[in-house]
Amino acid sequence: MSRVNPDAIHAHAGQRRKMVEEQLGDRGIRDLRLLEVMSRVPRHLFTLDSLQHRAYGDTPLPIGESQTISQPYIVAAMTEALGLKGNERVLEIGTGSGYQTAVVAELAAQVFTIERINALSRTAQKILEGLGYANIVFKMFDGTYGWPDQAPFDAIMVTASAKEIPEALINQLGEGGRLVAPAGDADKQKLIVLTKKDGRLNKKEIGDCKFVPLVGKYGWPEK
Ligand code: SAM
Numbered sequence: 001m002s003r004v005n006p007d008a009i010h011a012h013a014g015q016r017r018k019m020v021e022e023q024l025g026d027r028g029i030r031d032l033r034l035l036e037v038m039s040r041v042p043r044h045l046f047t048l049d050s051l052q053h054r055a056y057g058d059t060p061l062p063i064g065e066s067q068t069i070s071q072p073y074i075v076a077a078m079t080e081a082l083g084l085k086g087n088e089r090v091l092e093i094g095t096g097s098g099y100q101t102a103v104v105a106e107l108a109a110q111v112f113t114i115e116r117i118n119a120l121s122r123t124a125q126k127i128l129e130g131l132g133y134a135n136i137v138f139k140m141f142d143g144t145y146g147w148p149d150q151a152p153f154d155a156i157m158v159t160a161s162a163k164e165i166p167e168a169l170i171n172q173l174g175e176g177g178r179l180v181a182p183a184g185d186a187d188k189q190k191l192i193v194l195t196k197k198d199g200r201l202n203k204k205e206i207g208d209c210k211f212v213p214l215v216g217k218y219g220w221p222e223k
Pocket of ligand 1: 067070093094096099101115117141142143144159160212213214215216
């Protein structure tokens, strides 16, 4: 595995700082560990080469295979909603570019990430390993099943949207755990946070969003 050149990692530092101040801090993201991590993780390395100059803009961007890297604010809002302290085992559905995976890997003990498109999973894996992350386990599969033999998880993040959050994922959330996922219609969803306490679920909506579809057995059918 080849390590990413340190100069490439440190590039765009000014734009990254501006992104954190203007898109995250000024919009109410308060988790200081998260803000520090997002001012350090080189988002430009997770975008297509031709779009690196737009990596710190306030938008999602295409990553190939008709998929996207999420808008920085959405990455931050979803991560903050998990309330990570550093010792958690986290399940992520939708590795995509691997950027969100890196942010979570910085803030938790271990990340189990599932992606259904092989090419995206392989590219993300290569970048994350090149950056030296050693606490991420990758799987190429339909993530609507979750990862039963590694459950329960302290936190679960779903970065593609279904009509309803798949039951299998809710069942794999441990006691005291939090799950964040978009749910709703194909063209507009709510970001939902579920907290499991004494075996019961508390549900909170934290905003509107628009994600690519969660495609699979317990999501949308493949087109
Ligand atoms: N968090 C990612 C990032 O920072 O790049 C963005 C992920 S993108 C919005 C959603 C990803 O979910 C896509 O890569 C898509 O292929 C993947 N996906 C959709 N349905 C899935 C499924 N059933 N299992 C695993 N991955 C799925």
